[in-house]
Amino acid sequence: MAPPGPLCILAGAGTGKTRAITHRIAYAVHSGAQQPQRVLALTFTARAAGEMRTRLRGLGVQGVQARTFHAAALRQLHFFWPQAIGGAAPEVMSHKAAAVAEAASRLRMQFDRTTVRDLAAEIEWAKVNLLTPQSYAARAREQRREPPGLDLTAMARLFEAYEDVKQRRGVIDFEDVLLLTVGILDEREDIARTVRGQYRQFVVDEYQDVNDLQQRLLDQWLGERKDICVVGDPAQTIYSFTGASPRHLVGFPQRFPGARVVRLVRNYRSTPQIVGLANTIVSSGTQAARDGAVRLLAQSEPGPAPELTSHPDDPAEAAAVAERIRGLVAGGHPAAEIAILFRTNAQSEAFESALTDAGVAYLVRGGDRFFARKEVRDAVLLLRGAARSDDDEKPLGEITRDVITGAGWSHEPPSGSGATRERWESLTALATLADDIAAAAPEARLPELVAELERRAAEQHAPAVQGVTLASLHAAKGLEWDTVFLVGASDGLMPISMAEGPDAIEEERRLLYVGLTRARKQLFLSWSGARTPGARATRRVSRFLAPAADILGQGARSEARSGGSKRSAPKVARLAHCRSCGAELVSAAQRKTGRCDDCPPTYDEATFERLRAWRLAVARDASVPAYVVFTDATLTAIAENAPSDEGGLSVISGVGARKLEQYGSDVLAILAGADPQELIEKRSATKDSDD
Numbered sequence: 001m002a003p004p005g006p007l008c009i010l011a012g013a014g015t016g017k018t019r020a021i022t023h024r025i026a027y028a029v030h031s032g033a034q035q036p037q038r039v040l041a042l043t044f045t046a047r048a049a050g051e052m053r054t055r056l057r058g059l060g061v062q063g064v065q066a067r068t069f070h071a072a073a074l075r076q077l078h079f080f081w082p083q084a085i086g087g088a089a090p091e092v093m094s095h096k097a098a099a100v101a102e103a104a105s106r107l108r109m110q111f112d113r114t115t116v117r118d119l120a121a122e123i124e125w126a127k128v129n130l131l132t133p134q135s136y137a138a139r140a141r142e143q144r145r146e147p148p149g150l151d152l153t154a155m156a157r158l159f160e161a162y163e164d165v166k167q168r169r170g171v172i173d174f175e176d177v178l179l180l181t182v183g184i185l186d187e188r189e190d191i192a193r194t195v196r197g198q199y200r201q202f203v204v205d206e207y208q209d210v211n212d213l214q215q216r217l218l219d220q221w222l223g224e225r226k227d228i229c230v231v232g233d234p235a236q237t238i239y240s241f242t243g244a245s246p247r248h249l250v251g252f253p254q255r256f257p258g259a260r261v262v263r264l265v266r267n268y269r270s271t272p273q274i275v276g277l278a279n280t281i282v283s284s285g286t287q288a289a290r291d292g293a294v295r296l297l298a299q300s301e302p303g304p305a306p307e308l309t310s311h312p313d314d315p316a317e318a319a320a321v322a323e324r325i326r327g328l329v330a331g332g333h334p335a336a337e338i339a340i341l342f343r344t345n346a347q348s349e350a351f352e353s354a355l356t357d358a359g360v361a362y363l364v365r366g367g368d369r370f371f372a373r374k375e376v377r378d379a380v381l382l383l384r385g386a387a388r389s390d391d392d393e394k395p396l397g398e399i400t401r402d403v404i405t406g407a408g409w410s411h412e413p414p415s416g417s418g419a420t421r422e423r424w425e426s427l428t429a430l431a432t433l434a435d436d437i438a439a440a441a442p443e444a445r446l447p448e449l450v451a452e453l454e455r456r457a458a459e460q461h462a463p464a465v466q467g468v469t470l471a472s473l474h475a476a477k478g479l480e481w482d483t484v485f486l487v488g489a490s491d492g493l494m495p496i497s498m499a500e501g502p503d504a505i506e507e508e509r510r511l512l513y514v515g516l517t518r519a520r521k522q523l524f525l526s527w528s529g530a531r532t533p534g535a536r537a538t539r540r541v542s543r544f545l546a547p548a549a550d551i552l553g554q555g556a557r558s559e560a561r562s563g564g565s566k567r568s569a570p571k572v573a574r575l576a577h578c579r580s581c582g583a584e585l586v587s588a589a590q591r592k593t594g595r596c597d598d599c600p601p602t603y604d605e606a607t608f609e610r611l612r613a614w615r616l617a618v619a620r621d622a623s624v625p626a627y628v629v630f631t632d633a634t635l636t637a638i639a640e641n642a643p644s645d646e647g648g649l650s651v652i653s654g655v656g657a658r659k660l661e662q663y664g665s666d667v668l669a670i671l672a673g674a675d676p677q678e679l680i681e682k683r684s685a686t687k688d689s690d691d
């Protein structure tokens, strides 16, 4: 326990930060060195403040103020406003959107709701960086900001108009709460003295996330005093785009000469194998990125080595992950102790869908499930309308893109990140789904696409109480699971293609570090070579993994191309040339059957017809479209290869472990000459007796 005075705790991932500071406060209180009501503990979320209060209560400490910066400032603003300004403090707007929209319309600018959200976020960024409408453009240029749909001068005008709208309405926003508190403390020495008299000791959790505005307020609260303890991990700074900066944490010893710096390096969360990988990833960053980051020492029992697998395309990666999870859950692993972590929310659909197919319950953390997102619901509505007049002229993917343009999709991605980009990504995921369906079932049109979307939506909306967590890397911060699947570990996703410049790339590396360090026992990394089945594999494994090739294998080096899961057997149906004429196979459906469109099928017609009759009956029974049982391409491949056992059947593309289990014996029986009708009757009889 360090004595009072400036203290900087540099604590790595999983080292028990909150535990360390709550024990420190409790020690100060129990030893009589500090009165609880003289301690102000600051956090970044209300949830963290609540957790800190609970933990302190658990240690027998009552009366410590554990609050967010915002809540602490708001209390003071309300208290001191009558004395400093007169009257009651103005009302705080809960959202900026309405005021931003009004400011825009005054300037005769028009934006959709998503863009308004991004513009509001940009104003927030400006204000936490202590910028004014006058100083905004210059700094924004320096920082390569890209507000959506506006150049920086126009953005500055919008910022100014927004401030004006607020003033006329007599309201303030969240940042004003801090700015005005700072203003009052700056100008009223008497009030500053009162505030400083109340709090003697300051503790700040997650200090790497502090922004300039919060730091300014903290400086005011402190005055000349030095009893401050900050705890943070520079390697987990992942909110720079909102204005957070590890500069304050890393520069703490310079600002407070004589400050004690303590490093917490014992990681209690993860196996040495996982910790080793996390250390390697951090230590391969730039010098600036390594500043202050600690090298972790694992305290847990050893476990399996982290695995890296590559897959031909996104659906194949999602299916492999879902299958692996199904196996784990079937073997007794609690689903709630498993997470799938990805870089962008748009990636979640493929995994939601694959988990649904595998019969595994899941929940999406920190965001809506894919089909609950507004843009997706709007697009599905438009597609449903268009399905009534689908004229069959254009390919399904193309007509889908035409339709979803009405929901805000564009061929080119919008510049910058934020809500606009996320919406575009979600809509693009719908277009990709249309491509996948067209590849698997060339006869599918808009009505089939809509039916498939409705089926997925219905299944994916089923509430999951206990389930696998799906979360973006940002939403996973601070959490932990026994088993983590970190997916989409390819360049373009990790780092995200929008990340430009060394700082942005380092932030992406830190995001990966946050993801890796969420796992307690098992860590699976994966990536895929292409977005859609049959497309050329242009992606490469994430550049961040190359230094970890000793741990993850040679597949971690970026010259590696995806080549199917390390574990999966070669797929018969992935032949690149026609089995009859040797022509190159260009589409996914052709590759599945191993035959070009010009060559006649080599299967026995009668067997194929019996398979089709069986598929139709099974699909009707389950109330799903036929291609959900097996696509035409898979059925053709089954008939052409005519495998005689499960091993032969399992290597055909489209026959995963679950389908093998569900339909394998029926299919093999049909290939051996059984009557589909009899099999269906037997199926229904078994089902009835199970019910």
Ligand SMILES: Nc1ncnc2c1ncn2[C@@H]1O[C@H](COP(=O)(O)OP(=O)(O)OP(=O)(O)O)[C@@H](O)[C@H]1O
Pocket (backbone or CB within 6 Å): 011, 012, 013, 014, 015, 016, 017, 018, 019, 233, 236, 267, 268, 269, 477, 478, 479, 480, 517
């Ligand atoms: N001293 C300790 N002894 C044993 N286990 C501990 C100790 N401190 C923390 N743990 C356990 O280690 C894990 C990580 O702790 P915690 O979540 O508090 O870490 P953290 O520093 O906040 O991590 P992160 O920043 O990565 O989210 C938890 O499961 C916690 O129960």
